[in-house]
Amino acid sequence: MYICLIFRVNYLLLMTEQAILIGCLQNDASAQRELFNRYSPKMLSVCYRFSQSREDAEDMLQEGFIKIFTQIHTFENRGAFEGWIRRIVVHTCINFLKKNKKFNTSIDLEHAGFLEVKEETIPSIMQAKQIIESIRLLPLGYKTVLNLYALEGYSHKEIAEMLDIEESTSRSQYTRAKSMLEMILIKKRIIDRPRENFDWVAAFKK
């Protein structure tokens, strides 16, 4: 009975998404609005991680959805619709950063020690937001690679192609980004300092 109910709910959601997709293919404004309402909160969060400010994030989101609506006919019903949307938004973010030449502002890991992070105790409910804010503190190059590799699931090879860099550069940038992020999270008391006998062991505060 319970399984039937779940199946029914999934079926209804699937049909609704299909109806939205058909509406968007017909360039129907209300269907587009529905699609925007449904996915914009998640996608804005993605954009926010890549961007320097909320304004930039909204610009990225806007460009991304315009691409989605104008290229929706290229969507083949083989994969998840959300995954397709997410890929377009991520590529839009990368193009936005390239266009504004914001990669030039990247700094070395050694300079990360100068980052001023206020030490504080974060309630667990705020951890997600604090981690995202911590990622945003990273230099742009590090942040971008970390976002693409750790959170969006791209390989270093793909990242290298997207950012026009060497694959080895992507790897090294990611390693440095991870170290820097760990340091920030420790300073913010979101994770504990790793023990001596373990490389990447930390304990999280609740």
Add this chain to the structure above:
Amino acid sequence: MDYKNYQDEDFEQLLQDEVKQHRMYPSDNVWSNIRTEIHGNQTWPALTFIALLIISGLTISTLLLSPSTEQFKITTPIASTIVKKASNSLNSVATKENDESYFGVIEPQNITQQTFSIIEHDQLLESSNAYNPSNGKQELTVGIEKMPENSNKVKTSLPISINLENTKAIVLQPSNIQTISVNDESEKINEDVNLLKVIPTNKKPILEDEYLKNIVPNTISIPWKKVSKIGFQFYVTPSRSYRTLSDADLKDFIQPITGQNANSQNVPLGLNYSATVNDIVRHSPGMGLEIGFAALYNISNRIKFKTGLQVNVRQYHIETFKTATRDISTLSLINNFGIQTFNLFSTYNNNAGYKSEQLNNQTYQVSIPVGIQWEVLRGNRFGLNAEASLQPTYSINNSTFLLSTDYKNYTDGNNGLLRKWNINTTAGINFSYKSGANLWQIGPQVRFQHLPSYNNQYPIKEHLLDYGIRIGITRQWK
């Protein structure tokens, strides 16, 4: 989430787990920009249409009402007859017949050589016969004031072919002739609108008071047919029905209270961010219609009082989703004792469902328009008038759907909340064309409903707004 003792490879998992549930809500203008980019600027066709109508109407009326040379010509048969006789007896000089000189056109009061040439036309001679009192075609009283015997003025020798003994007035049409200059004996005849006067021999332009005192006012007595002050009008107005929605009461009074236990009340998406009801609903305008019959009473030459009976059909469309199950729809109402919440069942969901559905929000109304019609421009056939009316309106039947106060569902609107009596205002401009006894009218009209469609308990205020083209025919009561 406890991440103690996590290994290096867990770091990505940690980040993914934390970030996965994060949501951010974009500001309203992001969607506006996207929509503008894809669909272009939202236009308001009614404004453009009204502006075009007004401009074209004014242009046409200006062209049609511009002064023509015809209106300055002497065409009144009576005056023409008199002048004709005068010209014959005084041996006036005839000039070229078709000379329409500039001064002749702009100063029609002065009889010039051109005047005499015009009045020699045969048609005028024929028309003079039409004013023979004996023919009975048109009543006419003609007379000349007899000159005092001691007057130093010279009587005109106009051989007017009427009985001077029995008449006291010469009928002249206004703006025909004031001064007649003749060569013979240097006499001048000054004819006012209602007077026929004789110029003194000293050649001075005359208007002496003494003489004027002795003149019996010579009245014109052409019997005009009495025109009725009452007219009747039938009109049809196809319109486009819009609505405005305001949820200020909902945000001010209801949401602060219901928001306290939001988690337990299945709180809608709308409460989670600052979007207004207009951002959440998906409404589109529908076709409406007004049919009415009105009586008009001429208050003055240009202003008419108007009242009658009118039937209105107004509708707009709601885009929603049909659900397989009956959802609980929450209605929070404001009454004297506070907030009262009702739960109703609905199969229309604003957010999700198994298929999309369009609902038609239809309202049928009867109204009594009471207003004024003002004639702005009046030509021979074409004219322009503006009108405005106040309309007490009664809703006779409706097929409405009520948005739940949590914005999630639409329920049946026939639940006692609908306001039966309302007030509407109409304003419009009509371009008129006179065809025989009928006056046809066409023009843009806007109609606004002042009170909300639902009573004061319902916190979402809806005002209906119609833009239409009124087509009407008016006939004067005989």
